[in-house]
Protein backbone atom coordinates (compact mmCIF):
# COMPACT_ATOMS: atom_id res chain seq x y z
CA UNK A 1 0.00 0.00 0.00
CA UNK A 2 1.36 3.45 -0.87
CA UNK A 3 2.30 5.74 1.99
CA UNK A 4 1.79 9.47 2.13
CA UNK A 5 3.51 12.43 3.79
CA UNK A 6 2.50 16.05 4.29
CA UNK A 7 3.39 17.74 1.00
CA UNK A 8 6.64 19.69 1.54
CA UNK A 9 5.07 22.80 0.02
CA UNK A 10 2.29 22.93 2.60
CA UNK A 11 3.43 25.95 4.60
CA UNK A 12 1.37 27.21 7.52
CA UNK A 13 1.09 30.46 9.40
CA UNK A 14 -1.10 32.60 11.62
CA UNK A 15 -2.62 36.06 11.13
CA UNK A 16 -5.30 37.75 13.25
CA UNK A 17 -6.43 34.61 15.06
CA UNK A 18 -6.71 32.54 11.91
CA UNK A 19 -4.44 29.64 11.10
CA UNK A 20 -3.59 29.43 7.42
CA UNK A 21 -2.74 26.12 5.81
CA UNK A 22 -1.09 26.12 2.38
CA UNK A 23 -0.36 29.31 0.46
CA UNK A 24 -1.30 30.24 -3.10
CA UNK A 25 -4.20 28.53 -4.86
CA UNK A 26 -4.60 25.90 -2.12
CA UNK A 27 -4.67 28.35 0.81
CA UNK A 28 -7.31 27.70 3.46
CA UNK A 29 -8.02 29.40 6.79
CA UNK A 30 -9.29 27.91 10.05
CA UNK A 31 -10.00 29.16 13.55
CA UNK A 32 -7.25 28.49 16.05
CA UNK A 33 -8.96 25.56 17.77
CA UNK A 34 -9.43 23.59 14.56
CA UNK A 35 -6.15 24.84 13.14
CA UNK A 36 -4.27 23.32 16.08
CA UNK A 37 -5.87 19.93 15.42
CA UNK A 38 -4.89 20.12 11.77
CA UNK A 39 -1.31 21.06 12.68
CA UNK A 40 -1.16 18.04 14.98
CA UNK A 41 -2.16 15.76 12.11
CA UNK A 42 0.17 17.40 9.60
CA UNK A 43 3.08 17.02 12.03
CA UNK A 44 2.35 13.31 12.48
CA UNK A 45 2.23 12.91 8.70
CA UNK A 46 5.83 13.99 8.34
CA UNK A 47 6.32 10.23 8.68
CA UNK A 48 5.06 8.12 5.74
CA UNK A 49 1.61 6.77 6.61
CA UNK A 50 -0.96 4.60 4.84
CA UNK A 51 -4.30 6.17 3.97
CA UNK A 52 -6.21 3.84 6.30
CA UNK A 53 -3.99 4.91 9.21
CA UNK A 54 -4.46 8.58 8.33
CA UNK A 55 -8.21 8.01 8.36
CA UNK A 56 -7.98 6.53 11.86
CA UNK A 57 -5.83 9.40 13.09
CA UNK A 58 -8.47 11.86 11.94
CA UNK A 59 -11.29 9.87 13.53
CA UNK A 60 -9.49 9.74 16.86
CA UNK A 61 -8.72 13.41 16.91
CA UNK A 62 -12.12 14.59 15.74
CA UNK A 63 -14.41 11.89 17.10
CA UNK A 64 -16.88 14.37 18.68
CA UNK A 65 -16.96 16.78 15.80
CA UNK A 66 -18.34 15.19 12.61
CA UNK A 67 -18.55 18.44 10.69
CA UNK A 68 -14.91 19.37 11.24
CA UNK A 69 -13.93 15.79 10.50
CA UNK A 70 -15.65 15.98 7.10
CA UNK A 71 -14.15 19.38 6.26
CA UNK A 72 -10.62 18.41 7.24
CA UNK A 73 -10.86 15.02 5.49
CA UNK A 74 -11.87 16.86 2.35
CA UNK A 75 -8.86 19.16 2.56
CA UNK A 76 -6.41 16.42 3.39
CA UNK A 77 -7.51 14.02 0.68
CA UNK A 78 -8.61 16.23 -2.17
CA UNK A 79 -6.81 19.55 -1.83
CA UNK A 80 -3.39 18.03 -2.37
CA UNK A 81 -2.10 18.50 1.16
CA UNK A 82 -0.38 15.12 0.91
CA UNK A 83 2.08 13.60 -1.52
CA UNK A 84 2.90 9.97 -2.09
CA UNK A 85 6.17 9.34 -0.28
CA UNK A 86 7.79 7.46 -3.17
CA UNK A 87 7.21 10.37 -5.58
CA UNK A 88 9.12 13.00 -3.66
CA UNK A 89 12.86 12.49 -3.80
CA UNK A 90 14.67 15.76 -3.16
CA UNK A 91 17.74 14.63 -5.09
CA UNK A 92 15.82 13.76 -8.25
CA UNK A 93 16.18 16.08 -11.24
CA UNK A 94 12.49 16.82 -11.70
CA UNK A 95 11.48 16.70 -8.02
CA UNK A 96 10.54 20.39 -7.72
CA UNK A 97 8.33 20.27 -10.80
CA UNK A 98 6.61 17.18 -9.46
CA UNK A 99 5.74 19.15 -6.33
CA UNK A 100 4.16 21.75 -8.60
CA UNK A 101 2.20 19.07 -10.48
CA UNK A 102 1.03 17.68 -7.13
CA UNK A 103 -0.73 20.97 -6.35
CA UNK A 104 -3.13 20.14 -9.19
CA UNK A 105 -3.12 16.36 -9.35
CA UNK A 106 -2.60 13.21 -7.34
CA UNK A 107 -0.40 11.77 -10.06
CA UNK A 108 2.72 13.91 -10.58
CA UNK A 109 4.64 10.90 -11.91
CA UNK A 110 2.02 10.26 -14.59
CA UNK A 111 2.13 13.94 -15.60
CA UNK A 112 5.90 13.79 -15.89
CA UNK A 113 5.70 10.58 -17.95
CA UNK A 114 3.19 12.20 -20.30
CA UNK A 115 5.44 15.22 -20.81
CA UNK A 116 8.46 12.99 -21.37
CA UNK A 117 6.74 11.48 -24.42
CA UNK A 118 5.92 14.75 -26.18
CA UNK A 119 7.44 16.17 -29.35
CA UNK A 120 6.95 19.90 -29.82
CA UNK A 121 7.80 22.06 -32.84
CA UNK A 122 8.78 25.68 -32.31
CA UNK A 123 8.52 27.93 -35.36
CA UNK A 124 10.61 31.02 -34.71
CA UNK A 125 13.67 30.74 -32.43
CA UNK A 126 13.93 34.41 -31.37
CA UNK A 127 13.17 35.95 -27.97
CA UNK A 128 9.99 34.01 -27.27
CA UNK A 129 11.21 30.79 -28.92
CA UNK A 130 14.27 30.99 -26.62
CA UNK A 131 12.11 31.13 -23.50
CA UNK A 132 9.57 28.47 -24.50
CA UNK A 133 12.21 26.02 -25.74
CA UNK A 134 14.28 26.24 -22.55
CA UNK A 135 11.21 25.85 -20.34
CA UNK A 136 10.12 22.77 -22.29
CA UNK A 137 13.59 21.23 -22.56
CA UNK A 138 14.34 21.62 -18.86
CA UNK A 139 10.93 20.21 -17.91
CA UNK A 140 12.02 16.93 -19.52
CA UNK A 141 9.97 16.67 -22.70
CA UNK A 142 11.12 14.07 -25.23
CA UNK A 143 11.80 15.97 -28.43
CA UNK A 144 11.92 19.47 -29.94
CA UNK A 145 11.97 20.53 -33.57
CA UNK A 146 13.36 24.06 -33.92
CA UNK A 147 12.56 25.99 -37.10
CA UNK A 148 14.24 29.27 -38.05
CA UNK A 149 16.29 30.45 -41.01
CA UNK A 150 17.64 33.65 -39.43
CA UNK A 151 21.19 34.26 -38.37
CA UNK A 152 21.86 35.72 -34.93
CA UNK A 153 22.56 39.45 -35.03
CA UNK A 154 24.23 41.48 -32.32
CA UNK A 155 20.97 43.36 -31.75
CA UNK A 156 19.29 40.04 -30.81
CA UNK A 157 21.51 39.58 -27.75
CA UNK A 158 19.56 42.14 -25.74
CA UNK A 159 16.65 39.71 -25.35
CA UNK A 160 17.39 36.32 -26.92
CA UNK A 161 18.99 35.07 -23.76
CA UNK A 162 19.99 31.59 -24.92
CA UNK A 163 22.48 33.10 -27.40
CA UNK A 164 25.98 34.36 -26.62
CA UNK A 165 28.31 36.79 -28.36
CA UNK A 166 30.11 33.85 -29.97
CA UNK A 167 26.84 32.82 -31.61
CA UNK A 168 26.53 36.00 -33.72
CA UNK A 169 26.18 35.03 -37.41
CA UNK A 170 25.21 31.44 -36.50
CA UNK A 171 21.81 30.07 -37.41
CA UNK A 172 19.27 30.59 -34.60
CA UNK A 173 17.85 27.04 -34.64
CA UNK A 174 21.33 25.46 -34.54
CA UNK A 175 22.66 27.78 -31.82
CA UNK A 176 19.52 27.27 -29.75
CA UNK A 177 19.91 23.50 -30.04
CA UNK A 178 23.49 23.66 -28.68
CA UNK A 179 22.46 25.96 -25.87
CA UNK A 180 19.52 23.71 -24.89
CA UNK A 181 21.61 20.53 -24.95
CA UNK A 182 23.97 22.10 -22.41
CA UNK A 183 20.96 22.36 -20.11
CA UNK A 184 19.34 19.00 -20.83
CA UNK A 185 21.39 16.55 -22.87
CA UNK A 186 18.59 13.95 -22.83
CA UNK A 187 16.17 15.93 -25.01
CA UNK A 188 16.24 15.00 -28.68
CA UNK A 189 16.51 18.16 -30.76
CA UNK A 190 15.97 18.44 -34.52
CA UNK A 191 16.72 21.65 -36.38
CA UNK A 192 15.28 23.01 -39.58
CA UNK A 193 17.38 26.08 -40.46
CA UNK A 194 14.96 27.31 -43.13
CA UNK A 195 11.81 29.37 -43.12
CA UNK A 196 8.58 27.64 -44.05
CA UNK A 197 7.72 29.23 -47.38
CA UNK A 198 4.92 27.04 -48.67
CA UNK A 199 2.05 25.05 -47.23
CA UNK A 200 3.59 21.78 -48.45
CA UNK A 201 6.65 22.44 -46.26
CA UNK A 202 4.39 22.29 -43.21
CA UNK A 203 4.64 18.51 -43.51
CA UNK A 204 7.79 18.63 -41.41
CA UNK A 205 5.27 19.12 -38.57
CA UNK A 206 3.30 15.96 -39.23
CA UNK A 207 4.76 13.86 -36.41
CA UNK A 208 4.73 16.45 -33.67
CA UNK A 209 2.30 16.54 -30.75
CA UNK A 210 2.12 20.33 -30.48
CA UNK A 211 3.11 23.37 -32.53
CA UNK A 212 4.29 26.72 -31.16
CA UNK A 213 4.51 29.77 -33.43
CA UNK A 214 6.62 32.58 -32.14
CA UNK A 215 7.36 34.25 -35.44
CA UNK A 216 5.95 37.44 -36.83
CA UNK A 217 4.59 36.23 -40.18
CA UNK A 218 0.80 36.66 -40.14
CA UNK A 219 0.24 34.38 -43.15
CA UNK A 220 2.23 31.61 -41.52
CA UNK A 221 -0.02 31.69 -38.45
CA UNK A 222 -3.10 31.23 -40.63
CA UNK A 223 -1.44 28.48 -42.69
CA UNK A 224 -0.41 26.64 -39.52
CA UNK A 225 -3.92 27.13 -38.10
CA UNK A 226 -5.37 25.35 -41.16
CA UNK A 227 -2.68 22.67 -41.03
CA UNK A 228 -3.33 22.15 -37.35
CA UNK A 229 -7.06 21.73 -37.98
CA UNK A 230 -6.61 19.30 -40.90
CA UNK A 231 -3.99 17.18 -39.14
CA UNK A 232 -5.45 17.34 -35.66
CA UNK A 233 -2.34 18.83 -34.04
CA UNK A 234 -2.90 21.44 -31.29
CA UNK A 235 -1.07 24.73 -31.63
CA UNK A 236 -0.52 28.09 -29.96
CA UNK A 237 0.60 31.48 -31.23
CA UNK A 238 2.73 33.58 -28.86
CA UNK A 239 4.04 37.11 -29.30
CA UNK A 240 3.81 40.71 -28.26
CA UNK A 241 2.18 43.80 -29.67
CA UNK A 242 4.27 46.81 -28.68
CA UNK A 243 4.30 46.57 -24.89
CA UNK A 244 1.50 43.96 -24.61
CA UNK A 245 2.58 40.33 -24.05
CA UNK A 246 0.16 38.09 -25.96
CA UNK A 247 -0.44 34.35 -26.00
CA UNK A 248 -3.14 31.92 -27.06
CA UNK A 249 -5.53 30.54 -27.75
CA UNK A 250 -4.33 26.96 -27.54
CA UNK A 251 -6.25 25.51 -30.46
CA UNK A 252 -7.24 21.89 -29.92
CA UNK A 253 -8.84 20.79 -33.21
CA UNK A 254 -12.49 19.70 -32.91
CA UNK A 255 -12.55 20.82 -29.28
CA UNK A 256 -11.85 24.56 -29.07
CA UNK A 257 -12.17 27.66 -31.30
CA UNK A 258 -9.28 28.04 -33.74
CA UNK A 259 -6.97 31.02 -34.16
CA UNK A 260 -9.12 32.41 -37.00
CA UNK A 261 -12.18 32.43 -34.71
CA UNK A 262 -10.48 35.33 -32.88
CA UNK A 263 -8.94 37.16 -35.79
CA UNK A 264 -11.73 39.59 -36.67
CA UNK A 265 -11.01 41.36 -33.41
CA UNK A 266 -7.51 42.25 -34.53
CA UNK A 267 -6.90 45.83 -35.54
CA UNK A 268 -5.73 45.05 -39.05
CA UNK A 269 -5.48 46.17 -42.65
CA UNK A 270 -7.65 43.18 -43.53
CA UNK A 271 -10.82 44.55 -41.93
CA UNK A 272 -11.85 46.79 -44.83
CA UNK A 273 -13.00 46.27 -48.40
CA UNK A 274 -11.89 49.82 -49.30
CA UNK A 275 -8.67 49.17 -51.24
CA UNK A 276 -7.46 52.76 -51.00
CA UNK A 277 -7.87 52.77 -47.27
CA UNK A 278 -6.09 49.42 -46.96
CA UNK A 279 -3.22 50.75 -49.08
CA UNK A 280 -2.90 53.88 -46.93
CA UNK A 281 -2.65 51.69 -43.84
CA UNK A 282 -0.08 49.44 -45.52
CA UNK A 283 1.99 52.45 -46.58
CA UNK A 284 2.29 53.75 -43.04
CA UNK A 285 3.01 50.27 -41.68
CA UNK A 286 5.69 49.54 -44.28
CA UNK A 287 8.29 51.32 -42.17
CA UNK A 288 7.37 49.50 -38.98
CA UNK A 289 9.94 47.88 -36.72
CA UNK A 290 8.58 46.32 -33.57
CA UNK A 291 10.22 47.41 -30.33
CA UNK A 292 11.38 44.39 -28.36
CA UNK A 293 12.74 44.05 -24.87
CA UNK A 294 13.73 40.97 -22.89
CA UNK A 295 11.17 41.18 -20.07
CA UNK A 296 8.16 41.28 -22.43
CA UNK A 297 9.51 38.37 -24.50
CA UNK A 298 9.99 36.52 -21.22
CA UNK A 299 6.53 37.38 -19.93
CA UNK A 300 4.72 36.09 -23.04
CA UNK A 301 7.09 33.12 -23.28
CA UNK A 302 6.72 32.23 -19.60
CA UNK A 303 2.91 32.29 -19.53
CA UNK A 304 2.73 30.36 -22.80
CA UNK A 305 5.23 27.77 -21.49
CA UNK A 306 3.17 27.22 -18.36
CA UNK A 307 -0.01 26.79 -20.39
CA UNK A 308 1.72 24.37 -22.81
CA UNK A 309 3.05 22.28 -19.91
CA UNK A 310 -0.39 22.29 -18.27
CA UNK A 311 -2.03 21.20 -21.52
CA UNK A 312 0.48 18.52 -22.54
CA UNK A 313 0.78 17.14 -19.02
CA UNK A 314 -3.01 17.14 -18.53
CA UNK A 315 -2.42 19.09 -15.31
CA UNK A 316 -5.10 21.76 -15.34
CA UNK A 317 -7.06 23.79 -17.87
CA UNK A 318 -4.59 26.23 -19.44
CA UNK A 319 -5.58 29.85 -18.89
CA UNK A 320 -5.55 30.50 -22.65
CA UNK A 321 -7.54 27.41 -23.66
CA UNK A 322 -10.47 29.42 -25.01
CA UNK A 323 -8.91 32.85 -24.91
CA UNK A 324 -6.31 35.00 -26.48
CA UNK A 325 -4.73 36.80 -23.54
CA UNK A 326 -2.81 40.06 -23.48
CA UNK A 327 -0.95 41.52 -20.50
CA UNK A 328 -0.59 45.28 -20.89
CA UNK A 329 2.75 45.85 -19.23
CA UNK A 330 2.19 49.60 -18.79
CA UNK A 331 -0.61 49.06 -16.25
CA UNK A 332 -0.87 45.27 -15.70
CA UNK A 333 -4.29 45.14 -17.30
CA UNK A 334 -5.09 41.59 -18.38
CA UNK A 335 -7.19 41.45 -21.54
CA UNK A 336 -9.09 38.24 -22.29
CA UNK A 337 -10.23 38.09 -25.90
CA UNK A 338 -13.18 35.79 -26.57
CA UNK A 339 -13.73 34.12 -29.92
CA UNK A 340 -16.23 35.68 -32.32
CA UNK A 341 -19.54 33.84 -32.37
CA UNK A 342 -20.68 32.41 -35.67
CA UNK A 343 -19.36 30.01 -38.24
CA UNK A 344 -15.62 30.12 -38.80
CA UNK A 345 -14.42 29.40 -42.35
CA UNK A 346 -11.58 27.23 -41.01
CA UNK A 347 -12.89 25.14 -38.13
CA UNK A 348 -16.62 25.67 -38.91
CA UNK A 349 -17.34 25.90 -35.23
CA UNK A 350 -19.69 28.12 -33.39
CA UNK A 351 -18.66 29.45 -30.03
CA UNK A 352 -17.28 26.71 -27.83
CA UNK A 353 -16.70 27.43 -24.21
Ligand SMILES: [Zn+2]
Nearest residue numbers: 258261344347
Ligand atom coordinates in the same frame (compact mmCIF):
# COMPACT_ATOMS: atom_id res chain seq x y z
ZN1 LIG B 1 -12.19 28.78 -36.24
